[in-house]
Amino acid sequence: MSKLIFELSTEGRGARAQWPQTPAEALDDLPGELRRRTPPALPHLSELQVVRHYTRLSQRNFSIDTHFYPLGSCTMKYNPRGAHRAASQPGFLQRHPLAPPALSQGVLGCLHRLQAILEEVTGMRGVSLAPMAGAQGEFAGIAMIRAYHEARGDHERKEILIPTAAHGTNPATASMCGYRVREIPVTSGGDVDLEALQQAVGPHTAGLMMTNPSTCGVFETQIRAIADTIHGAGGLLYYDGANLNAILGKVRPGDMGFDVIHMNLHKTFATPHGGGGPGAGPVGVNERLLPFLPRPLVVEDRTADDGLHYRWADKAESPHSIGTLSAFGGNIGILLRALAYALLLGRDGLLRVAEYATLNANYLARALEDAGFQLAFPQRRASHEFIITLQREAREWGVGATDFAKRLLDHGVHAPTVHFPLLIPECLLIEPTETEDLATLDAFVAAMQATRREAEAHPDRLHQAPHTMPIGRLDEVSAARNPDLVWRGDPPMA
């Protein structure tokens, strides 16, 4: 392990070139009790030391810019630099967040246009860009379902139905919104068990949360019957947009009967993702949930001279809104990247996203099956991701999903999603995305084959993997139970 930046500190060292330019007398008016008495515990380093430290750390990263990253359902795809460049124009970057609409027509127009594109892509009537992550988008969606039932005086609906294959965030969202969760089983073919669903619905049903294609990597074939069942019982249908990238331009959640949807722009629209960085989880709704959309929301007015004027919707014109979900305009930098991505690709390009994502996943699924791996749903065509189960390898050689995942790192591949969905034992959920070429896919199959041969001949090598990373196999139990995340050394003295 390399040293922490605090451990590299040498008293008195520093780099003044980028210090703030504030003249000392500017602080003369600051009252004495507000002035700090001890200097902040910052490390003392030269500029070159800092550059080397962080460059080295970045080189240890597995990232989409350096490695194949087939993380199922989390959709790690390339962030086009053109979108970054478009969003980095000085007019966007240097705009004050409180600038009035008269000085913000460019950026508000962009946001309005993105709202309109997302409405069209999803088949919904209205979109709010407010939620700043997928989880917040889920929260907004279920909060709107709740507001809808309550506005109708329908207070008995206390239950949200969730298929067992769902993302873990779904039950968490329902619970945060005050609902009880009931699980609906999934059949061995990967579809929701319609009969069990029909038995579960009733006057207590607030709604169903679904991902389609599901995390089993298959398109839910009975979606119309499912929608009819939920609507027939007076509930609403929520679409978790985690896998929207699989169906872009092919079929729209609004047309499938969904009432509300959240989208992960960092997945479907290729904005930067991961590391806890800024996300964006816009929500779309159909006619009946329109009054409940969260703010901030951009509206368009026609001016006297027939021009267009954009502004933020105010509280008075959306009295039923579930409220304001983000400060200022939401994560505008991310939203602009998504708009640039959509405009760069255009209607035909967005369609190709879904086609190539699906083609790549199906190619990889068949190639792995030919190489002797067991598909979880061999009879189904994959959507944009698919599952293999290593149950056989675990039984025969004692080598499971975690061992494969760790060994793949040594082959220069980020591990696919492991042990999810929970209903498939020892599974890998693999999503190549549309941005990978054939050579990369073939290299992945070769790495999987090599790992499998090794699992049979030298299972210990897999148990101890990874071997070539900066650190070897982590003790996950200790990491979960006794996390040691905070530097506790002596702070450097000024």
Place this chain on the structure above:
Amino acid sequence: MSQLPDDIKYLNTHEWARLEDDGEVSVGITDFAQQELGDVVYVELPEAGTEVKAGDEVAVVESVKAASDIYAPVTGVVTAVNSDLDTAPEWVNNDPYGRGYFFRIAPRDAAELDELLDAEAYAESIEG
């Protein structure tokens, strides 16, 4: 192979239930379940005194792989929970039918146990 004692009852959802001498029912997860979950890192237990219905979610077990709900096998009142698991959840892996039990229930009707699976039926459900 996982151990399946034949003096206790099982649920499809991998809990076990044992009628104790004092008439209470102790509850835990099966040897098969702990093997599938891997190292258990956290167990969230109900409070003693909680009334539960058979099939209610009453506890959560979290491992390095997954978090799973634990369902009450019978209707009744939770009389005691295994607070050892707060500091030593590894008992669930090391001794699933003994020191790794989760909680005890005073059953409203102990005959409900008869409706659960016996060792043979549970063994069948986990094969394949």
